[in-house]
Amino acid sequence: MAMSFEWPWQYRFPPFFTLQPNVDTRQKQLAAWCSLVLSFCRLHKQSSMTVMEAQESPLFNNVKLQRKLPVESIQIVLEELRKKGNLEWLDKNKSSFLIMWRRPEEWGKLIYQWVSRSGQNNSVFTLYELTNGDDTENEEFHGLDEATLLRALQALQQEHKAEIITISDGRGVKFF
Amino acid sequence: MDRFVWTSGLLEINETLVIQQRGVRIYDGEEKIKFDAGTLLLSTHRLIWRDQKNHECCMAVPLAQVVFIEEQAAGIGKSAKIVVHLHPAPANKEPGPFQSSRNSYIKLSFKEHGQIEFYRRLSEEMTQRRWETMPAPQSFQASRGPQPGRIRAVGIVGIERKLEEKRKETDKNISEAFEDLSKLMVKAKDMVELSKSIANKIKDKQGDITEDETIRFKSYLLSMGIANPVTRETCGSGTQYHMQLAKQLAGILQAPLELLSPEDLVNACKMLEALKLPLRLRVFDSGVMVIELQSHKEEEMVASALETVSEKGSLTSEEFAKLVGMSVLLAKERLLLAEKMGHLCRDDSVEGLRFYPNLFMTQS
Numbered sequence: 443m444a445m446s447f448e449w450p451w452q453y454r455f456p457p458f459f460t461l462q463p464n465v466d467t468r469q470k471q472l473a474a475w476c477s478l479v480l481s482f483c484r485l486h487k488q489s490s491m492t493v494m495e496a497q498e499s500p501l502f503n504n505v506k507l508q509r510k511l512p513v514e515s516i517q518i519v520l521e522e523l524r525k526k527g528n529l530e531w532l533d534k535n536k537s538s539f540l541i542m543w544r545r546p547e548e549w550g551k552l553i554y555q556w557v558s559r560s561g562q563n564n565s566v567f568t569l570y571e572l573t574n575g576d577d578t579e580n581e582e583f584h585g586l587d588e589a590t591l592l593r594a595l596q597a598l599q600q601e602h603k604a605e606i607i608t609i610s611d612g613r614g615v616k617f618f
Numbered sequence: 619m620d621r622f623v624w625t626s627g628l629l630e631i632n633e634t635l636v637i638q639q640r641g642v643r644i645y646d647g648e649e650k651i652k653f654d655a656g657t658l659l660l661s662t663h664r665l666i667w668r669d670q671k672n673h674e675c676c677m678a679v680p681l682a683q684v685v686f687i688e689e690q691a692a693g694i695g696k697s698a699k700i701v702v703h704l705h706p707a708p709a710n711k712e713p714g715p716f717q718s719s720r721n722s723y724i725k726l727s728f729k730e731h732g733q734i735e736f737y738r739r740l741s742e743e744m745t746q747r748r749w750e751t752m753p754a755p756q757s758f759q760a761s762r763g764p765q766p767g768r769i770r771a772v773g774i775v776g777i778e779r780k781l782e783e784k785r786k787e788t789d790k791n792i793s794e795a796f797e798d799l800s801k802l803m804v805k806a807k808d809m810v811e812l813s814k815s816i817a818n819k820i821k822d823k824q825g826d827i828t829e830d831e832t833i834r835f836k837s838y839l840l841s842m843g844i845a846n847p848v849t850r851e852t853c854g855s856g857t858q859y860h861m862q863l864a865k866q867l868a869g870i871l872q873a874p875l876e877l878l879s880p881e882d883l884v885n886a887c888k889m890l891e892a893l894k895l896p897l898r899l900r901v902f903d904s905g906v907m908v909i910e911l912q913s914h915k916e917e918e919m920v921a922s923a924l925e926t927v928s929e930k931g932s933l934t935s936e937e938f939a940k941l942v943g944m945s946v947l948l949a950k951e952r953l954l955l956a957e958k959m960g961h962l963c964r965d966d967s968v969e970g971l972r973f974y975p976n977l978f979m980t981q982s
């Protein structure tokens with residue numbers, strides 16, 4: 443995995459790893475953290491993580507700078523992401539989470555746009571086809587992980603633009 | 619250490635050895651002296667110390683001179699000790715190693731252990747006071763005042779001393795503080811006289827307590843930080859007393875009072891601004907209170923603090939204090955204020971607390 447990831451300037455700024463007591467400063471700090479988490483996960487194609495992993499990951503642990511974001515502060519960052527719709531807890535204990543660099547609604551929109559553009563309304567697709575089919579090779583949602591895809595389709599379902607169905611070897615979706 | 623006398627170390631008739639211990643060092647108060655390695659002997663009448671290297675060097679102090687004793691537990695790199703508080707040397711004392719000493723206590727350091735047992739035996743001897751019932755040569759009997767050539771009746775003296783010892787035993791374990799307490803008592807003597815007289819007057823319903831006495835009494839109590847019991851009102855701020863005090867504080871070079879309770883000081887300071895004095899009391903968020911000049915503008919100071927921090931990249935409170943030449947406490951308050959105003963941000967790690975310019979706000 444080529445680590446061509448570009449760290450933002452905050453990553454080399456020691457105060458970034460201390461939760462700031464000044465409210466306005468903290469707002470900026472948390473915004474920067476949220477942005478970093480999403481771009482990091484996007485590049486590394488990481489759709490889910492445990493809190494333990496996160497603590498030790500270079501994301502929250504800058505070894506060179508000798509600074510780590512303490513776990514309580516990591517929790518605060520994750521909560522911010524959840525509020526924004528980019529994170530979902532996968533268990534009651536909040537030990538592992540799904541991270542979506544694009545919110546499910548946004549993915550849903552992109553998928554539906556493609557469906558409409560290609561005149562495939564009223565068609566049925568398997569989940570696999572959507573994310574791994576040749577037709578979608580050039581689409582952004584190509585290669586999307588199943589968990590995120592499902593949530594994207596659920597969002598469309600809410601809007602009555604799609605329906606998730608069960609088919610012989612798994613799940614599929616019908617678009618309206 | 620001026621209570622010790624040279625001795626041959628031989629025991630007298632009626633004097634018996636109780637316990638002895640090698641490897642004992644003597645301190646004059648807190649100071650180390652040359653008597654660093656000796657054998658300490660306890661007899662029924664005296665404490666004797668003999669130099670381990672030079673047996674000719676031998677000194678003793680009568681147990682009758684001992685006011686009370688304390689134990690000091692051993693610590694890291696420190697031996698256990700016994701602290702021996704002594705009466706002043708009598709005028710007719712025989713020659714000893716020190717002519718004079720400013721300390722009224724010595725310490726015995728047990729470098730080769732044995733402190734526990736020695737202390738136990740010494741305590742026993744102090745309780746039993748066998749020297750009183752087994753007369754030994756007169757020089758062993760200490761006298762608190764000059765009593766040349768007269769052996770006093772043991773009974774009365776014994777009782778007297780027991781009362782004295784009991785009184786001082788209640789102040790056990792206040793070694794040096796005991797000395798301060800004596801000084802305080804001397805100063806408060808006047809107040810004690812006055813309060814006795816008032817108490818008597820109240821008791822005997824005899825005569826009126828004059829207004830002057832009342833005021834004096836109240837101000838004594840206030841200066842000791844005790845709320846006014848006569849009228850049951852607490853001092854608070856705004857009383858005549860505090861106003862006067864505030865005015866005096868403003869001329870801070872005058873030192874009018876010797877004893878001033880912290881509460882009085884704070885109450886007086888609260889009045890500074892109201893009395894239009896050139897100083898004022900400022901309370902920081904953390905609760906720290908400072909007195910500053912009216913002309914001082916802390917907010918302006920913050921701007922210059924930011925400059926200083928920016929120049930150096932980052933600073934701790936200590937570093938900043940040193941650079942600017944102020945106390946660490948005030949330096950910290952200034953940096954915290956700058957952080958509150960959004961000019962600085964913090965880096966809190968095992969390396970300590972550092973302040974940086976707030977790039978979160980200034981950089982995109």
